[in-house]
Amino acid sequence: MTTELPVLEQPRVIHRGRGLSLVLLAAVFFSTSGTLAKPVMEAGMTPEQVAVLRIGTAGVLLLIGTALFAPHTLRVRRGEWPVLLAYGALGVAGTQLLYFIAAERIPVGIAILLEFLSPVLIALWVRVVRRKRLPRMLWFGMAVALVGLALVAQVWQGLRLDAIGLLAGMGAALCSAGYFLLGERAVAEREPLGLVTWGMVVGGVLVSVAAPPWTLPLDMAAQTVPFGPWTPPLWLLLICLVVLSTAIPYVAGISALRHLPASVASVVGLLEPVAAAAFAWALLGEALVWPQAVGAALLLGGAYLVQRQTAAVA
Numbered sequence: 275m276t277t278e279l280p281v282l283e284q285p286r287v288i289h290r291g292r293g294l295s296l297v298l299l300a301a302v303f304f305s306t307s308g309t310l311a312k313p314v315m316e317a318g319m320t321p322e323q324v325a326v327l328r329i330g331t332a333g334v335l336l337l338i339g340t341a342l343f344a345p346h347t348l349r350v351r352r353g354e355w356p357v358l359l360a361y362g363a364l365g366v367a368g369t370q371l372l373y374f375i376a377a378e379r380i381p382v383g384i385a386i387l388l389e390f391l392s393p394v395l396i397a398l399w400v401r402v403v404r405r406k407r408l409p410r411m412l413w414f415g416m417a418v419a420l421v422g423l424a425l426v427a428q429v430w431q432g433l434r435l436d437a438i439g440l441l442a443g444m445g446a447a448l449c450s451a452g453y454f455l456l457g458e459r460a461v462a463e464r465e466p467l468g469l470v471t472w473g474m475v476v477g478g479v480l481v482s483v484a485a486p487p488w489t490l491p492l493d494m495a496a497q498t499v500p501f502g503p504w505t506p507p508l509w510l511l512l513i514c515l516v517v518l519s520t521a522i523p524y525v526a527g528i529s530a531l532r533h534l535p536a537s538v539a540s541v542v543g544l545l546e547p548v549a550a551a552a553f554a555w556a557l558l559g560e561a562l563v564w565p566q567a568v569g570a571a572l573l574l575g576g577a578y579l580v581q582r583q584t585a586a587v588a
Contacts, residue, residue: 293533297542300527305549307519308382309557310511313499321374322485332520333474340471347468357460362476365453372446379439381560383551388443393580394419395451412583419576425569466528502557
């Protein structure tokens with residue numbers, strides 16, 4: 275997911291147009307993950323099993339590719355392991371597993387909107403832990419985002435969303451905030467490609483504890499499922515999930531940070547939940563009712579304000 279880009283200003287801007295193209299590519303490709311994964315889960319796979327297939331396979335692909343073309347980025351000093359392990363646990367395993375749990379139980383568009391509460395959590399971390407004063411506009415952005423969340427969840431109707439799905443989506447936001455904060459620290463000391471690769475490997479190993487690879491129902495792979503106007507086999511959706519929704523956008527997103535400051539990249543990444551909602555509507559028939567659509571706009575607007583203000587003080 276694009277919300278999963280490390281928050282660190284890169285000191286050089288080489289080609290702004292190329293950077294914008296890469297981050298847009300990453301946002302659109304990341305946005306397909308929930309739409310691709312939901313039919314697989316509805317066919318019988320658990321969120322844990324889908325997460326293992328996505329993270330584990332992408333981790334293997336990235337590890338092989340990085341070892342072949344940029345092996346120096348895989349070197350890890352002993353003191354770096356605690357941050358890498360935490361990064362893989364929260365930013366990769368936690369974020370993606372909880373997002374899939376949320377996407378299984380609530381509409382995909384809402385699940386990813388909940389994840390975009392992470393800028394609010396990052397701002398609270400900056401205020402409480404780093405003890406930095408925050409501008410009033412940032413608090414206003416938080417308030418707008420929370421009002422948007424209330425509209426998305428339709429709290430006036432006794433919380434229309436599945437409670438477990440809602441909690442999982444908010445948990446994904448918490449893990450995503452950890453991804454940004456840990457990524458900010460880790461990228462300062464090592465190459466982004468190596469960080470993403472080890473994060474995927476660590477995340478894949480941790481998620482495998484919840485769903486060991488030998489228990490995966492691979493015999494389901496030939497089963498076909500409805501997906502928009504098509505009925506593709508599950509194996510095709512899984513390949514797309516690994517390659518299109520994970521490996522390509524992670525590499526594109528990290529590459530974008532060589533050309534753009536991350537504050538710019540993360541704001542452009544707000545396209546992701548919009549695209550995710552559009553894909554879910556077009557291919558899964560999941561549409562937001564009008565109060566939820568208004569809430570989505572408020573949540574994204576509030577998140578945008580918080581991101582911009584946090585970048586100025588963090």
